[in-house]
Amino acid sequence: MESAHLVKVFAILEATAGHPEGVSLNELATLVGLPKSTAHRLLKTLCTLGYTANCGSGTYRQTGMVKRLALAANDPYWVSVADPVMRKLNKQTKETINLGILRFEKIFYLHVLETSQTLRRAVSAQMSDPCFSTALGRAIVAFLPTERQDFLLRHATIERRTPKTVVEEVEIKKILRKVAKDGFAIEEDQTDLGVTCIGTPVFDSEGVVAAISLSAPAVRIGGGTKKQWVELMLEGAQSISKTLQQNIGERLL
Amino acid sequence: MESAHLVKVFAILEATAGHPEGVSLNELATLVGLPKSTAHRLLKTLCTLGYTANCGSGTYRQTGMVKRLALAANDPYWVSVADPVMRKLNKQTKETINLGILRFEKIFYLHVLETSQTLRRAVSAQMSDPCFSTALGRAIVAFLPTERQDFLLRHATIERRTPKTVVEEVEIKKILRKVAKDGFAIEEDQTDLGVTCIGTPVFDSEGVVAAISLSAPAVRIGGGTKKQWVELMLEGAQSISKTLQQNIGERLL
DNA sequence: CATTAAGTTCCGTCAAGCGGAACGTCAATT
DNA sequence: AATTGACGTTCCGCTTGACGGAACTTAATG
Numbered sequence: 001m002e003s004a005h006l007v008k009v010f011a012i013l014e015a016t017a018g019h020p021e022g023v024s025l026n027e028l029a030t031l032v033g034l035p036k037s038t039a040h041r042l043l044k045t046l047c048t049l050g051y052t053a054n055c056g057s058g059t060y061r062q063t064g065m066v067k068r069l070a071l072a073a074n075d076p077y078w079v080s081v082a083d084p085v086m087r088k089l090n091k092q093t094k095e096t097i098n099l100g101i102l103r104f105e106k107i108f109y110l111h112v113l114e115t116s117q118t119l120r121r122a123v124s125a126q127m128s129d130p131c132f133s134t135a136l137g138r139a140i141v142a143f144l145p146t147e148r149q150d151f152l153l154r155h156a157t158i159e160r161r162t163p164k165t166v167v168e169e170v171e172i173k174k175i176l177r178k179v180a181k182d183g184f185a186i187e188e189d190q191t192d193l194g195v196t197c198i199g200t201p202v203f204d205s206e207g208v209v210a211a212i213s214l215s216a217p218a219v220r221i222g223g224g225t226k227k228q229w230v231e232l233m234l235e236g237a238q239s240i241s242k243t244l245q246q247n248i249g250e251r252l253l
Numbered sequence: 254m255e256s257a258h259l260v261k262v263f264a265i266l267e268a269t270a271g272h273p274e275g276v277s278l279n280e281l282a283t284l285v286g287l288p289k290s291t292a293h294r295l296l297k298t299l300c301t302l303g304y305t306a307n308c309g310s311g312t313y314r315q316t317g318m319v320k321r322l323a324l325a326a327n328d329p330y331w332v333s334v335a336d337p338v339m340r341k342l343n344k345q346t347k348e349t350i351n352l353g354i355l356r357f358e359k360i361f362y363l364h365v366l367e368t369s370q371t372l373r374r375a376v377s378a379q380m381s382d383p384c385f386s387t388a389l390g391r392a393i394v395a396f397l398p399t400e401r402q403d404f405l406l407r408h409a410t411i412e413r414r415t416p417k418t419v420v421e422e423v424e425i426k427k428i429l430r431k432v433a434k435d436g437f438a439i440e441e442d443q444t445d446l447g448v449t450c451i452g453t454p455v456f457d458s459e460g461v462v463a464a465i466s467l468s469a470p471a472v473r474i475g476g477g478t479k480k481q482w483v484e485l486m487l488e489g490a491q492s493i494s495k496t497l498q499q500n501i502g503e504r505l506l
Numbered sequence: 507c508a509t510t511a512a513g514t515t516c517c518g519t520c521a522a523g524c525g526g527a528a529c530g531t532c533a534a535t536t
Numbered sequence: 537a538a539t540t541g542a543c544g545t546t547c548c549g550c551t552t553g554a555c556g557g558a559a560c561t562t563a564a565t566g
Contacts, residue, residue: 003298003522005554006262007408010302011357013322025513032357033410035556040514042554045256049263057563058513062323069266070320104264104285155260256553258523278544288525293545295523310532311544 008034009042013066016052022059048151050144064206075101078210079111081243082202085236086113086212093229095216098123100136101209105156107137110210121195121215130159132172135187135199139211142179143201149176164189184230185211188218196221198230200237204244212237261287262295266319269305275312301400317459328354331463332364334496335455338489339366339465346482348469351376353389354462358409360390363463374448374468383412385425388440388452392464395432396454402429417442437483438464441471449474451483453490457497465490 011032016023023031029039043060046052050065079099086097090113099111106128123129131137131152141149158167166172179185185199199213214233221229264285269276276284282292296313299305303318332352339350343366352364359381376382384390384405394402411420419425432438438452452466467486474482 003302004408005258005522006298006302007357009259010304010322014356017321017323018328026511036513037515037556037558038554041556044514045259049256049259051263067323069263069270070315070323075271103267104260155257258553279542289544290525290527290546291523294525297545 008032008038009046012039012042012046013051013062016060016062017066020061022055022061024059028060048147050148053145064204064209075110078244082111082210082212082240085240086111089212089214089232089236090115092232093214093216095214095220095229096121096123098136098213098215100134100140100211100213102131102137102140103128105131105152107131107134107140109136115216117220121192121217123215129191130161131156132158133161133165133187133190134213135185135190135197135215136211136213137199138176138179138185138187139199139201139213140208142176142185143203143208145207161191162189162193164193166190184234186226186230194218196226198226198233200230200233202237202244203241209244210240212240261285261291262299265292265295265299266304266315269313269315270319273314275308275314277312281313301404303397303401306398317457317462328363331497335364335463335465335493338493339364342465342467342485342489343368345485346467346469348467348473348482349374349376351389351466351468353387353393353464353466355384355390355393356381358384358405360384360387360393362389368469370473374445374470376468382444383414384409385411386414386418386440386443387466388438388443388450388468389464389466390452391429391432391438391440392452392454392466393461395429395438396456396461398460414444415442415446417446419443437487439479439483447471449479451479451486453483453486455490455497456494462497465493 011034012028015028015031025036025040025043028034028043029036032039034042043052043054047054047060050063051069052060052066053063055061078101082099086099090097094115094117096115097113098109100107100109102108107130108128109123112123129137131141141152144152153169153172158169158172159165160167166175175185183200186196187199188196191197194217195215196218197213197215199211201208202210202212212233214229264287265281268281268284278289278293278296281287281296282289285292287295296305296307300307300313303316304322305313306316308314331354335352339352343350347368347370349368350366351362353360353362355361360383361381362376365376382390384394394405397405406422406425411422411425412418413420419428428438436453439449440452441449444450447470448468449471450466450468452464454461455463455465465486467482
């Protein structure tokens with residue numbers, strides 16, 4: 001027979017749509033006509049996938065990810081918001097600045113401003129990279145709810161891009177904790193040998209949605225420079241976040 | 254382990270989001286990193302559920318249903334569009350006029366204008382009824398793609414509300430074909446004995462999204478009156494459809 | 507403190523998803 | 537017209553993970 005499973009999942013999603021403040025498990029279960037335990041299991045799965053969230057005391061609500069299902073049209077919007085800030089960073093540092101998002105367990109580049117210097121790592125928009133080895137990825141993942149992090153750790157392909165790429169789950173977890181503590185990610189030789197990246201997270205009103213990163217040959221990132229650039233990147237990301245949060249609802253399509 | 258299934262399904266949905274014109278199976282499969290046959294199977298399921306559609310020659314696109322997942326906020330919009338028309342019908346006929354939509358295999362009433370007469374069938378917004386026995390439901394289902402109709406026939410609970418309720422699949426199919434041919438649904442004694450309903454479908458740019466119905470005690474619907482009211486209901490539904498189609502995109506949130 | 511209602515977890519059963527391989531179909535190329 | 541290749545679609549045996557009743561936990565109420 002056909003996927004009865006999906007019918008139920010979507011029924012639950014539709015049902016949560018009408019209740020931005022959250023619905024109780026019971027209400028949901030009766031509304032969609034499902035046994036409590038089944039509704040609960042599905043809801044839990046949806047939570048680990050990030051489409052719903054448990055807002056305490058057993059009530060559930062949709063997250064922004066559901067909107068994003070329909071509105072990948074958001075991509076150009078994010079680019080348009082981030083671009084001015086990225087340009088400024090690009091000018092100040094003379095290095096490559098990227099905007100990336102997490103989509104099906106991979107990092108996709110939405111926007112890339114290349115360094116004007118000849119030694120550069122050439123990426124282009126629409127390309128994707130694994131999410132644990134990139135500063136961009138780490139800057140996003142570290143700020144996701146832990147259940148979603150665990151899920152990604154278990155499912156995302158962990159690819160050894162260079163001999164130095166960290167691939168042990170325990171190590172990755174340690175790194176993510178540090179990123180969460182620091183507020184930014186730094187990565188050396190993880191995706192390409194000789195390339196260092198600084199990644200900083202971008203938040204909308206619901207949490208991380210993207211990150212920006214600076215990537216440059218390690219030889220150009222000295223001690224003082226590094227600290228300075230981290231500051232610039234953090235400021236940049238915060239300024240993008242602020243714009244996103246001010247425009248809540250204005251540009252959802 | 255956790256629902257790998259859902260991850261894939263949502264990956265596909267997210268991937269289709271960026272391509273309103275449609276994506277080829279191959280592109281999708283490689284984009285989300287899934288074997289072709291798997292991607293194809295999931296896509297087919299999503300199609301029968303109505304969330305994607307096959308736009309010929311093996312390319313697929315999202316339908317408006319994905320938006321509706323996130324935007325049950327559309328409900329008030331539809332009510333606001335339909336209300337003036339419904340009021341007019343209510344005044345002209347002096348009977349109860351309903352606006353309903355199909356949601357997880359049931360008909361939900363979004364808006365009800367009751368007759369002023371004392372003999373009435375009392376429904377209220379937010380209530381739900383089975384989809385095959387109501388004129389409202391039939392008026393919607395009859396205009397859905399056949400695969401989705403079949404799916405509903407197989408999954409929706411077919412409830413015998415009165416001794417006269419039609420419950421045989423073959424009979425229901427026959428009725429739906431007639432509704433599709435006529436452009437409206439008429440139902441007598443199917444949900445409540447002594448109650449007759451006339452249902453007419455409302456379309457947005459993508460297809461049926463709702464229906465309006467008139468429900469009245471059979472004793473008040475004579476031969477001439479019936480014909481006249483069907484005309485009025487058809488006109489009303491068309492006028493609502495027209496408004497919806499003019500506002501494409503304007504009010505998606 | 508008993509009682510009820512709601513959320514959460516468990517677990518044996520078995521339906522249903524999986525995906526490689528085989529098959530159709532169409533169009534460009536020789 | 538035959539050949540090739542690329543892509544969409546279907547098949548089917550293997551195995552996974554969904555199912556949901558019942559038991560358990562927690563919170564609110566009298």
